[in-house]
Amino acid sequence: MMGSQELPLEIISHILSFLPLSDWKEASLVNRTWYFASQDTHLQRKVVYNLPASSSSLHIIQGLARRCAPCISLNNLDSSNVSRDVIKYISFYLGPHLESLSLRGSCLTDSSFIALIQNCPNLHSLDLSGCNSFFMSGTLLSKQDNVLKVREALNNLRELNLSGIRYLSDLIFNRLISCTPRLEKLLLARCHITFEFDPYRGSRNYNSSSVLSFRNILTFLKERVNCMKALDLSSTGVTTEAVRSLVQVEQLNLRELALQNCKDLSSEAVSILCKWQPNLTSLNLSGCSELSDSAVLAVSSHLQSLQHLYLAKVRRLTDIGLRGIADLKELQSLDMSECSLLNGSELVKGLSSSHLHPKLQSLSFASCCLLKDISVVSLAGSLGAYLRILDLSSCMTLTDISIQAISTHLNRLTILRLAWCKELTDWGLLGIMNPDKELNPNTEKDNGPAFSRNFGNMGFFTPPQYLDEKPRLLTDSDLVKSREKPSPSLKSLQCLQELDLTACSKLTDISITQVSEDHWC
Missing domain, CATH: 3.80.10 (Leucine-rich repeat, LRR (right-handed beta-alpha superhelix))
Structure with a gap:
């Protein structure tokens, strides 16, 4: 078999072109041949x-x-x-x-x-x-x-x-x-x-x-x-009439349009835009506070070639507006961060009902506080073959169930952001069953705080039972058992390059050390 030192520089350069910058720098240290291959002009364009x-x-x-x-x-x-x-x-x-x-x-x-x-x-x-x-x-x-x-x-x-x-x-x-x-x-x-x-x-x-x-x-x-082919009018006072005049320019065929933080941009303007510029591949509407579901529905109806859609901070957007997203077959990245009314249910329905759903490579639900585990589980199952970047930062209701779904289906993830997901624990990160969470059908369900009358006419709430229970910490014996019966965990994400666990207050050094050693040591 031909050794790496016998390969032509052009072949090595082509191999390096598929690597991210960090791995490319490491590969350039292999030997002199690989170093010279890393100096190729086409590779230098990435830096x-x-x-x-x-x-x-x-x-x-x-x-x-x-x-x-x-x-x-x-x-x-x-x-x-x-x-x-x-x-x-x-x-x-x-x-x-x-x-x-x-x-x-x-x-x-x-x-x-x-x-x-x-x-x-x-x-x-x-x-x-x-x-x-x-x-x-x-x-x-x-x-x-x-x-x-x-x-x-x-x-x-x-x-x-x-x-x-x-x-x-x-x-x-x-x-x-x-x-x-x-x-x-x-x-x-x-x-x-x-x-x-x-x-x-x-x-x-x-x-x-x-x-x-x-x-x-x-x-x-x-x-x-x-x-x-591309125009950026972000953070300007563009009006509906201005958009109409722009998109109706004869023979204008835009591929990229950015209207981020255009506070006066209306849903009507977006509908006009989509009808007259159907060949757009990138559209940025982040921070356009006047937009509603009808604007996003117009996007999914007319922009069939769209590859990148940015809807961050569109405060009035609900799940109804996402009903047609699955029809955008070419969509590669979707940003819906800080859309506080979204729970992802309609996106899940669209992806599960279509065999030709978008091959999303980047998805952001950051600060979507209504997002639940059930949506993450369904999305992970639908997008597992393609997704590379997933941002769930500040989705504070997510639990270890989401971690298990991500670890099971999203094996090609390179970037995972889970900052401020405060319900994540060491057990979920390492894929170990938490004995405190095992369901016992014979136990009575805790219905939360109960109201009681004490001290005359003053009312007090009796604290729920779980506040008095201290969570069981992970021990060395638990780690040994997990190795004997391996289950999906973040350690199985072999392509992972960036992991953000900022402010996940229930995590300890034990799980973080285990995950980091498997990926970066």
Whole structure:
């Protein structure tokens, strides 16, 4: 049989591409061959190097040049001499290879930005989010020769992040966008966009130096209708009429749309959106407090190609809205965290009644306080073959029954979050039968606290029996018995890489040590 040292580097690199970053780093330490295979350019695209604006970064940048690192983050640069040296080193050593560059929150001058960008001709992604001082003067790309330099450098740019820029105006927006002819994804989250106010009063010369208007953004979309695939308008005041105008742009075919925390977004707007953009693969409606069940029903009726759906903090969402989720055959991730009215019953019915239910890989019910063990058991049985990420944090009514179902069916889990699930015990974590929980049909059921009359006319509640009983702790003999008769436990989740048990107050070091030793020791 051919040994690993005899395999071509391309084959080893292909093998490493299936590993998560932590395992990939470990595999690179096997030998010299595996190390060189881990430096493959395609693998390096998975890694983003965050470099501080300090003199210590200069030596690191020189080292990264040997790896041709394509993804760099230079957050919080300023006008200091050290930041200028970092920019020079990035331009000289990494510029020709850079495909993704983040300058988030940086305070750059026009000259520093242009000097950096013109040396990065292969950029596909540029993040300028939070660079407020950079846009404050309004002089960015005001000179034609600078426009030509930037346009040549950003000719292949596919993604531009302008989120959180308070001073972005139509004038600056138009200058910058004119330099990105192949742009496919635009992020304008938290920007001050005017949706109802028309500063132009019918004029088509959208070059205001003081406001960023939705009318101008709409004009841009009409011009780039053939290439624009993703748009982020999260945390803006987008209205129903604005959504209608957006989705009805002729020949616009969006794949990704984010409207997170748009407080004025209505269910009617979502229904219009779903009818006119049926090819969406990702939709983020988290934090849209005005949405109701009808909005989610519209999503499940029209967006048959949807792969990622985010509904966190949609407070008015009930289980009725989830009746059609099982019809989304392509759905891979579903986030319903902090939807306090959900108990998962309708999702369970949909998944159990359909043989072609979604192959969900990520599911979040975090802080859904009505979620019960019976729903988790059913979901685990339906999604066992596909689910990789499960978040049940702060579902405080869940017990060891849920742990047993997860351990039995979800063998491919890589991330499991159970923080603040206070009813979980050592017995459940290790898959051992708790003798205190064994049901005895001859015992009388405890009906809780009883009301009694004592001390004159004052009323007192007699505490329930279980408050006087101390829970039986796990012992070494119990661990020995569990090894003799193994049963499903978290130890059987061999693919698990992240386990969150924060604030699970009934757990002790015994079970946590046993689980961690089996996975990470």
